[in-house]
Amino acid sequence: xxxxxxxxxxxxxxxxxxxxxxxxxxxxxxxxxxxxxxxxxxxxxxxxxxxxxxxxxxxxxxxxxxxxxxxxxxxxxxxxxxxxxxxxxxxxxxxxxxxxxxxxxxxxxxxxxxxxxxxxxxxxxxxxxxxxxxxxxxxxxxxxxxxxxxxxxxxxxxxxxxxxxxxxx
Amino acid sequence: xxxxxxxxxxxxxxxxxxxxxxxxxxxxxxxxxxxxxxxxxxxxxxxxxxxxxxxxxxxxxxxxxxxxxxxxxxxxxxxxxxxxxxxxxxxxxxxxxxxxxxxxxxxxxxxxxxxxxxxxxxxxxxxxxxxxxxxxxxxxxxxxxxxxx
Numbered sequence: 001x002x003x004x005x006x007x008x009x010x011x012x013x014x015x016x017x018x019x020x021x022x023x024x025x026x027x028x029x030x031x032x033x034x035x036x037x038x039x040x041x042x043x044x045x046x047x048x049x050x051x052x053x054x055x056x057x058x059x060x061x062x063x064x065x066x067x068x069x070x071x072x073x074x075x076x077x078x079x080x081x082x083x084x085x086x087x088x089x090x091x092x093x094x095x096x097x098x099x100x101x102x103x104x105x106x107x108x109x110x111x112x113x114x115x116x117x118x119x120x121x122x123x124x125x126x127x128x129x130x131x132x133x134x135x136x137x138x139x140x141x142x143x144x145x146x147x148x149x150x151x152x153x154x155x156x157x158x159x160x161x162x163x164x165x166x167x168x169x
Numbered sequence: 170x171x172x173x174x175x176x177x178x179x180x181x182x183x184x185x186x187x188x189x190x191x192x193x194x195x196x197x198x199x200x201x202x203x204x205x206x207x208x209x210x211x212x213x214x215x216x217x218x219x220x221x222x223x224x225x226x227x228x229x230x231x232x233x234x235x236x237x238x239x240x241x242x243x244x245x246x247x248x249x250x251x252x253x254x255x256x257x258x259x260x261x262x263x264x265x266x267x268x269x270x271x272x273x274x275x276x277x278x279x280x281x282x283x284x285x286x287x288x289x290x291x292x293x294x295x296x297x298x299x300x301x302x303x304x305x306x307x308x309x310x311x312x313x314x315x316x317x318x
Contacts, residue, residue: 006278009224012224013224015220018210018211018222020193041187047230050226051227052183053224053225054181054185054222055178055182055219056225057178057182057219057313058219061216061218062218092308095308096304097304098236098301098303099304104299105269140267142265142266146263148251148253148273149254149260150220150261
C-alpha cells in the first residue's frame with residue numbers, strides 16, 4: 001500500500017462517477033492513465049484489500065425493513081466451527097468474530113440478518129438456532145431502529161457528511 | 170419495478186467490469202444502451218436504493234477500523250448520534266434496541282488515529298466507548314441477493 005494507492009482509495013471509496021469512462025475520470029484527478037487506474041484496482045482486488053467491487057445496494061430502501069444484529073456468547077473452542085456453519089445460511093449476510101469486553105460485553109460472535117419484516121427475521125433466527133444446535137448458547141437480538149449515517153468505510157479524509165436519516169422500526 | 174432496474178441491482182454486485190467503459194460492458198450484457206444503464210443507475214442512486222458503485226474494503230487491510238458500541242441515555246441519543254456522525258472517520262451509525270443503543274464503525278488511516286477519534290468522542294460526550302474490532306470474518310461477501318415476489 002503506497003501513497004498513490006491511498007489517494008486512489010480516497011477517490012473511489014464513495015463510488016465511481018456515473019460517466020462513460022469513470023476510470024479515466026479518476027485517473028485525470030490523480031495524474032494517472034486509465035490503464036494505470038484499472039491495474040491498481042485489480043491489484044487491490046488480488047491482494048484482498050478490496051473484497052467486493054460493484055453495485056452496493058441499500059437494504060432498507062429495497063424493502064428490507066428489519067435488520068438484526070444477533071450476538072452470541074460461544075465457547076472459544078467452538079467459535080470457528082459455528083461461525084462457518086452460520087455464514088453458510090443464505091439469510092446470514094455477515095458473520096464476524098469479535099473480542100469480548102468483560103464485564104460489559106460477553107458476546108464474541110456476531111451475525112447480521114436482513115429481512116422484509118421483524119417476524120421473518122425472528123423466524124430465521126429460530127431456524128438458525130435449530131440448525132446450528134445453539135439451544136444452550138446465550139444470545140441477544142439487536143434490531144436497528146434508526147440509521148443516522150451510512151457510507152462505505154472512509155479511510156482517507158473526505159468532506160461529505162451525510163444528513164440524519166430516519167428509518168422505520 | 171422495471172426489469173432493467175432489477176438487473177442493475179442484482180447482477181453487478183460483484184465482478185463489476187474493469188473495462189475502460191464498464192457501463193457499456195454492462196449494457197452489452199443486458200441488451201440495452203450505455204445511456205440506459207447510466208440513467209438507470211442515476212435513478213436508483215437518487216431513490217437511495219443504490220448507495221454507490223464501487224469497492225467494499227476488507228477491514229484491517231488498509232488502515233485501522235473497529236465496530237463501536239455506546240450506551241447513551243435516551244434523552245441524549247439524538248445529540249450524541251449527531252456528534253458521532255459528524256466525524257468523517259465514522260460510517261454506518263445506527264440506533265439499535267439494546268442498552269448499548271448506538272452502534273457505528275470507525276475507520277482511520279492508523280491505529281493511533283483510530284484511538285484518537287474514540288478518545289475525542291469519549292471526552293466530548295462524557296460516555297464510554299466499547300471497541301469491538303473484527304477478529305475473524307467467516308462470511309465471503311457475495312453481495313445481497315434480492316428477491317421480488
